[in-house]
Every structure is written in structure tokens, then in C-alpha cells.
Amino acid sequence: MMFAHEFFRNALLAGTSIALACGLVGHFLVLRAQVFAGDALSHVAFTAALAAAAAGVDTRIGLFAGTVAFALILGGIGERASADDVTIGIVFAWILGLGVFFLALFSTGSGGGNGLLGARALFGSIFGLSAGDARLAAVIGVGIVATILAIARPLLFASVDPAVAAARGVPVRVLGLLFLALAGATAGEATQAVGALLLLGLLAAPAGAAQRLSANPYVALALSGAFAVLAVWLGLVLSYLIPSLPPSTAVIGVAAAIYLLSFLLTTTALRARFGPRPRGSIGLIGGN
Amino acid sequence: MRIASALAEVGPTLDPVSDLRQLTTYPFMVNALEAGTIVAVMAGVVGWFMVLRRQTFAGHTLSLMAFPGATAALLLGLSAAAGYFVFCTLAALAIGASTSSRARSGRSQESAVTGTVQAVGIACGLLFLSLYQGVLANFESLLFGSFLGITAGQVLALLIVATLTLCFFAAVGRPLLFASLDEGVARAHGVPTRALALGFLIVLGLAVAATAQITGALLVFALLVAPAATARLITARIWASLLLTVALGVAITWLGLALAYFFEYPVGFYVTTVAFALYVLVRAARAAIDHPTMLRPRASRSAAGA
Numbered sequence: 001m002m003f004a005h006e007f008f009r010n011a012l013l014a015g016t017s018i019a020l021a022c023g024l025v026g027h028f029l030v031l032r033a034q035v036f037a038g039d040a041l042s043h044v045a046f047t048a049a050l051a052a053a054a055a056g057v058d059t060r061i062g063l064f065a066g067t068v069a070f071a072l073i074l075g076g077i078g079e080r081a082s083a084d085d086v087t088i089g090i091v092f093a094w095i096l097g098l099g100v101f102f103l104a105l106f107s108t109g110s111g112g113g114n115g116l117l118g119a120r121a122l123f124g125s126i127f128g129l130s131a132g133d134a135r136l137a138a139v140i141g142v143g144i145v146a147t148i149l150a151i152a153r154p155l156l157f158a159s160v161d162p163a164v165a166a167a168r169g170v171p172v173r174v175l176g177l178l179f180l181a182l183a184g185a186t187a188g189e190a191t192q193a194v195g196a197l198l199l200l201g202l203l204a205a206p207a208g209a210a211q212r213l214s215a216n217p218y219v220a221l222a223l224s225g226a227f228a229v230l231a232v233w234l235g236l237v238l239s240y241l242i243p244s245l246p247p248s249t250a251v252i253g254v255a256a257a258i259y260l261l262s263f264l265l266t267t268t269a270l271r272a273r274f275g276p277r278p279r280g281s282i283g284l285i286g287g288n
Numbered sequence: 289m290r291i292a293s294a295l296a297e298v299g300p301t302l303d304p305v306s307d308l309r310q311l312t313t314y315p316f317m318v319n320a321l322e323a324g325t326i327v328a329v330m331a332g333v334v335g336w337f338m339v340l341r342r343q344t345f346a347g348h349t350l351s352l353m354a355f356p357g358a359t360a361a362l363l364l365g366l367s368a369a370a371g372y373f374v375f376c377t378l379a380a381l382a383i384g385a386s387t388s389s390r391a392r393s394g395r396s397q398e399s400a401v402t403g404t405v406q407a408v409g410i411a412c413g414l415l416f417l418s419l420y421q422g423v424l425a426n427f428e429s430l431l432f433g434s435f436l437g438i439t440a441g442q443v444l445a446l447l448i449v450a451t452l453t454l455c456f457f458a459a460v461g462r463p464l465l466f467a468s469l470d471e472g473v474a475r476a477h478g479v480p481t482r483a484l485a486l487g488f489l490i491v492l493g494l495a496v497a498a499t500a501q502i503t504g505a506l507l508v509f510a511l512l513v514a515p516a517a518t519a520r521l522i523t524a525r526i527w528a529s530l531l532l533t534v535a536l537g538v539a540i541t542w543l544g545l546a547l548a549y550f551f552e553y554p555v556g557f558y559v560t561t562v563a564f565a566l567y568v569l570v571r572a573a574r575a576a577i578d579h580p581t582m583l584r585p586r587a588s589r590s591a592a593g594a
Contacts, residue, residue: 035399036345039406043506086517089344090567093510097560100507104553123414197352198414201407208400246418252411259404263386 002240010134011126015232017141018193023228024148025186026207027221028179032159036085037074038203040092041187044070046196047099049121054106063188071184075177124195124248140189144182155179156217194248202228205255209262231255311546319438323446324541327499330450332537333457334495335512336530341468344513345399346383349406350493351508353379354500356413363416369445372500376493379405384486449498456491507556511537514563521574
């Protein structure tokens with residue numbers, strides 16, 4: 001059975017905590033319409049991992065330092081009003097270019113193996129985690145989850161209505177920065193499991209599905225975490241059973257399937273509630 | 289991935305004429321420069337509208353679709369360009385469809401869909417890559433681009449796509465601009481905003497697919513967003529900033545290609561770095577012009593205020 005293999009147990013342990021962290025952080029990313037920031041963070045994770053490799057430092061240190069630092073920078077420039085998405089876009093396009101540079105630099109240093117390291121950073125290698133890696137990932141994951149739960153209430157308030165929250169004395173700005181730092185740590189953490197290019201799926205899909213299914217933010221938060229964990233569990237099992245299916249693909253596939261299901265459920269539920277659209281509604285037809 | 293050493297036998301002389309002559313010695317380099325120019329013009333125009341419409345996230349997601357496209361083409365033995373176009377168009381349709389179905393919570397759901405589409409696309413790419421049994425030494429070149437193997441046929445294909453794209457903007461540029469600036473008013477005037485939005489996404493996908501052949505899937509985005517954002521910092525006038533975007537895009541591409549030719553690191557690194565440096569410079573200059581007091585020491589500012 002698959003649980004007899006140590007690599008599978010390690011993957012399950014690390015994957016579960018990573019998924020929980022991604023689900024909870026993703027919920028707030030979607031709620032605050034900061035998914036693009038998550039996208040940027042995930043790409044920064046790639047550069048950070050390669051920069052650490054090029055410098056000869058442990059990849060994980062590079063990952064966490066890079067993503068958290070970038071998250072704080074995002075928070076710093078985020079207060080200015082209009083050109084936000086564009087600024088984020090330009091900065092992370094350049095950071096990605098730097099990643100290519102580090103990849104080239106690293107390959108001159110080490111001869112071979114650069115493709116493998118690049119691939120691991122981009123696409124993750126959850127079945128390759130050692131017991132120590134898995135335990136560390138679990139501890140960090142639990143830490144992220146605990147922090148998010150501790151600040152969940154004021155953060156929700158600050159996300160839904162920042163102006164009123166600020167008027168009531170909620171430290172909106174500090175919370176926003178703290179949240180982005182947590183998102184950065186989550187990106188660094190999840191890179192080990194599903195890779196820099198795929199972790200966005202684990203952030204966006206479960207959270208998007210949960211918010212489609214429930215308007216209550218706490219229910220949606222719980223659902224989002226549950227969906228992410230479900231995606232990782234099912235994905236790992238699927239990828240174990242089908243050897244040619246990479247684990248990262250399986251996890252993201254399940255997460256996307258959950259989103260699609262929630263999409264179909266909510267649209268058909270809406271249609272059932274309101275019945276067929278009246279023929280004569282000029283506003284709707286003309287509006288298209 | 290890495291080019292063993294710089295391609296040029298001698299370094300740049302900083303004499304533009306002789307540098308240019310050296311740059312165009314090899315036919316592959318001429319192809320690269322032609323392709324780069326076409327791509328820069330197209331990406332500039334599309335990117336200008338993308339920035340105006342605040343669709344950078346969608347643009348980035350579409351640009352990543354070149355990766356599954358390329359790997360699918362590899363797996364099926366088709367040309368990479370065919371794969372790019374199919375996947376980019378599919379993703380554009382998926383994002384467009386999700387935004388046009390009236391989502392309950394509007395923009396946040398839209399971004400969740402975009403993020404999901406992006407991850408699914410990359411996941412497909414990874415799957416195709418692992419299904420591909422052959423040896424794929426340089427999978428990074430799919431992601432980060434290479435300007436070495438561009439054929440004259442590819443240049444012609446790029447030219448056709450670019451012409452089609454520019455025709456699209458020539459035909460619907462005005463209503464698209466209207467719809468981008470004020471969707472509500474445009475709709476009230478009978479502009480088909482939803483059809484335009486979907487059409488724009490598809491054209492964005494096509495342009496990105498073409499661009500990805502030079503810059504790779506991960507770095508298309510730099511050519512889309514940076515020239516437009518820089519130009520819009522310089523001037524607010526529509527035609528001026530559009531033309532400036534194209535000019536900046538071409539300049540960035542040429543400089544990036546030349547640097548990659550004379551020095552050893554990958555072209556994607558140079559293109560993104562030049563683009564970023566230009567943006568930072570212009571932004572700093574803009575800040576200095578708009579708020580000259582910020583640059584003065586604090587003491588003199590308070591003295592001026594008093």
C-alpha cells in the first residue's frame with residue numbers, strides 16, 4: 001500500500017500543512033483581490049531559489065528570504081494609488097529575468113545539474129522530500145496557519161471594508177503588511193511542494209471555489225482550507241496510482257476540478273432559483 | 289540554456305556603425321533582429337491597451353500559456369507555433385467566458401479564475417513534458433526563450449500575425465479605447481463592450497503566442513507591460529504614448545539582443561533588465577518633475593515653506 005512508502009508519508013505530511021496554509025492565505029488573497037500579488041510572489045520564489053543556489057546557500061533560506069522581502073516591498077509600494085498592477089508586473093518581470101541570469105550563472109559554477117534544480121524550483125518535487133524536510137515544512141505550515149487564524153477576525157474586517165475598519169481602530173496597514181509577509185512565506189513554503197509556477201493554483205482555485213459556495217467569510221475560509229487539503233490528498237493518491245502523472249499536475253488538476261464543480265453548482269443553483277429568464281427583459285439583451 | 293560564450297568574436301566597440309555591422313554579420317542574427325522588431329511593435333500596441341484596460345494579470349496568464357502550447361506541440365510532433373496559438377486562444381476564451389458570466393462578487397472572482405486558468409495551463413505543460421519520452425535538454429528555452437534558431441519562415445509567420453493584430457486595432461481601436469476608458473458610457477452608446485473585451489483577449493493571446501517564440505513563455509510579459517507603462521508615465525496623450533510605446537519596445541528589444549550577442553548571458557535577462565531600468569529611470573524623472581521639493585533637503589524645504 002502507498003502508506004508503506006516513506007516518501008509518500010513525507011509528501012502527505014508536508015503536503016497537508018502546505019495545503020492548509022495555501023487555502024487560508026488564498027482565501028484572503030481572493031477576498032482582497034490580491035491574486036496578482038500571489039502570482040508575482042510565486043515567480044519571485046523561483047528567482048530566490050536559484051539565487052540561493054548560485055550563492056551556495058540553502059535553497060530554503062533563499063526562498064523564504066526572497067519571497068518575504070518581496071512581499072514587504074509590495075506592501076510598501078501598494079499604498080500608492082493607481083498604477084499598482086503595472087508596477088508589480090514590471091518588477092516581477094525583471095525579477096524573473098534575474099532568475100534566468102542566476103540559472104545561467106549557476107550552470108557555469110556547477111557544470112551539470114542546473115536543469116534539475118531549475119525544474120525543481122519551477123515545478124516542485126513533493127515526492128523527493130526527506131523526513132527532515134517534511135517535518136520542517138509541517139512546522140512552518142502550522143506556524144503560518146496559526147498566525148492567519150490569530151489575525152483572521154481583524155484581517156477580514158480590514159479586507160472587506162478598510163475605511164470603516166481603520167475608523168474603528170483596526171491597524172489596517174500593519175495587518176496588510178503582515179498578511180503579505182505571510183503570503184510570501186506561504187509561497188516559499190509551497191514552492192517545495194508544487195513549484196513556483198503551480199502554487200498559484202493552490203492559492204486561487206480552492207479559495208475561489210469556497211467563495212462561490214458560501215457568502216459567509218468564515219465558512220468560506222474553512223471550506224477553502226478543506227478544498228486545498230482535499231486537492232493535495234487526492235492529487236498525491238492519483239499521482240501515486242498513475243506513475244506518468246506528475247504530482248504537481250495532479251494536485252492542480254484536482255484543485256481546478258473543484259473550482260469547476262463549484263462554478264457549475266452555483267450557476268445551475270442560480271438558474272434553478274430564478275427560473276428561465278423572462279423573454280422581454282430588454283435591459284439584459286440590449287446590455288450585451 | 290546558456291550559450292557557451294559570447295557569440296561575437298570581438299566585444300562592442302561603442303561605434304554604432306561598426307557595432308551594427310558586426311551585429312548583422314550572421315543571417316540568424318538578422319532574423320532575430322527582424323523577428324524582435326516585429327514582436328516589439330505588436331507587443332507594444334497590445335500591451336498599451338492591456339495596461340489601459342488594467343488586464344495585466346490576464347496578460348501574464350496568457351503569456352504563460354505558451355509553455356503548455358510548446359510542450360503539447362512537442363508531444364504531438366507539431367510546430368511549436370501551432371501549440372502556442374491553440375493554447376493562448378483557449379485560455380483567452382476561458383478567461384473571457386468567466387468574466388462575461390455575471391459572477392456574484394465581480395473582480396475578485398475574475399482574478400481567482402485567471403489564477404486557476406494559469407495554474408491549470410502550467411500543470412498541463414508539466415504533464416506534457418513528463419509524457420514526452422524523448423530527451424529534452426533545453427526545456428528552459430521554452431520558458432526563457434532563445435534567439436538563436438529563428439528561421440526566415442518564422443519571421444514571415446510573425447509578420448502575418450502582427451499585420452492581423454494591427455488590422456484588428458485599426459478596425460476597432462476607437463470603440464475599444466472608448467470601452468476601456470469608460471465601459472458604462474460606452475455600453476450606453478451602443479458599443480458592444482463584451483464582444484470587444486473577448487476579442488481583445490483573443491488578440492492578446494495571439495500576440496503573446498507570437499512573442500513567446502522569441503522571449504519564451506516567462507518573459508513575454510516584460511515586453512507587454514514595460515514599454516506601455518513607461519510611455520504612459522511620459523505622456524498622457526493617446527497617440528503620443530502609443531507611438532512612444534512602440535518606439536520604446538523596439539529600442540528595448542534591439543538593445544537586449546545586442547547585449548546578448550556581445551556578452552554571454554541569456555537574452556531574456558537583458559531584455560527584462562533594460563526594460564526595468566528604463567521604467568525606473570523614467571519613474572524617478574517623473575517624480576522629480578512632479579514633486580521637485582521631494583528631492584531637496586528637508587531643511588531647505590521647510591525654509592521655503594516658511
